[in-house]
Amino acid sequence: xxxxxxxxxxxxxxxxxxxxxxxxxxxxxxxxxxxxxxxxxxxxxxxxxxxxxxxxxxxxxxxxxxxxxxxxxxxxxxxxxxxxxxxxxxxxxxxxxxxxxxxxxxxxxxxxxxxxxxxxxxxxxxxxxxxxxxxxxxxxxxxxxxxxxxxxxxxxxxxxxxxxxxxxxxxxxxxxxxxxxxxxxxxxxxxxxxxxxxxxxxxxxxxxxxxxxxxxxxxxxxxx
Numbered sequence: 412x413x414x415x416x417x418x419x420x421x422x423x424x425x426x427x428x429x430x431x432x433x434x435x436x437x438x439x440x441x442x443x444x445x446x447x448x449x450x451x452x453x454x455x456x457x458x459x460x461x462x463x464x465x466x467x468x469x470x471x472x473x474x475x476x477x478x479x480x481x482x483x484x485x486x487x488x489x490x491x492x493x494x495x496x497x498x499x500x501x502x503x504x505x506x507x508x509x510x511x512x513x514x515x516x517x518x519x520x521x522x523x524x525x526x527x528x529x530x531x532x533x534x535x536x537x538x539x540x541x542x543x544x545x546x547x548x549x550x551x552x553x554x555x556x557x558x559x560x561x562x563x564x565x566x567x568x569x570x571x572x573x574x575x576x577x578x579x580x581x582x583x584x585x586x587x588x589x590x591x592x593x594x595x596x597x598x599x600x601x602x603x604x605x606x607x608x609x610x611x612x613x614x615x616x617x618x619x620x621x622x623x624x625x626x627x628x629x630x631x632x633x634x635x
Contacts, residue, residue, distance in 0.1 A: 415576065416631035418488050423627025425481040430624065432474035437553075440467025447550070450543035454525055457542075461522070468518060475508050489570040500566035507559030514552030520545045554596045561592025561616065571623070581626055584619035591616035 440463055444456040457464050482504050490497040524530060524542045533541070564585045572582025591612035598609040 415488065418484060419577075419627050419631040422481055422484045422488060423624055423631070425477050425484065426620070426624045427628065428477040429474045429481060430621070432470040432477070436467040436470040436474065440464060440470070445546055447543070447547070450539040451536075453546065454539040454542055457521065458525055464522065468515065471511070471515060471518075475511055478504065478508055485567065489567075489574065492570050492573050496566040496570050500563050500570065503559050503563035503566070507556045507563065510552060510559065511556040514549055514556060517545045517549035517552060521549075554599055557592055558596050561589050561596065564592070564616070564620070565589040577626065581619075581623050585623060588616035588619035591619075 444453065444460055444464060446452045446456070482501050486497050486501050489500075521542045524538060524545065527533075527538060530538055530541075568582045568585030568587075568589070570582070571577045571585060572579050574582070591614075595606070595609045595613040595616075599606045
């Protein structure tokens with residue numbers, strides 16, 4: 412039980428790092444610098460805050476790396492409950508991580524474009540528009556990755572619910588959180604006008620994950 416508690420706390424610590432670095436990259440960098448309806452302002456923001464943009468890129472690399480180790484620890488912690496569900500959990504998250512890693516090329520391409528090293532024949536307006544195109548592609552890739560980051564929560568929630576050493580309510584919240592992410596991301600593709608409304612579902616999902624993180628860090632596992 413002591414070993415299991417330590418493993419759970421390790422998972423909680425890594426999950427916290429994923430949340431901190433991922434949250435910083437998205438909310439502290441991209442949402443601060445990118446104005447999706449204004450390519451010129453966005454380009455000037457990135458060039459004026461180049462180090463911040465680069466640091467956001469590195470923060471995403473860190474959080475995705477931590478996510479991989481988090482998966483390994485959660486698999487070790489929960490595989491005794493159901494190997495099938497543990498493998499499904501692992502595979503769904505790995506797909507999301509792979510998409511997110513490849514998608515980062517779109518983000519880094521913006522720096523290459525704005526530095527103008529290979530685009531001497533393009534005028535300033537064209538360079539700004541091209542950089543915005545890659546940012547839009549990054550945003551779409553981000554949404555696709557988060558479909559899988561939502562899906563992995565269902566088998567995770569089921570394993571937590573069945574575990575007996577983590578409160579069942581947390582497992583239920585994680586399973587519900589799956590649909591919060593899915594509805595929000597799929598709405599963005601199918602009905603973009605309603606994306607703001609369904610974003611509350613993603614907010615609930617993030618809250619459910621935060622509750623799980625806090626439990627892992629403070630309690631680890633419940634000792635009966």
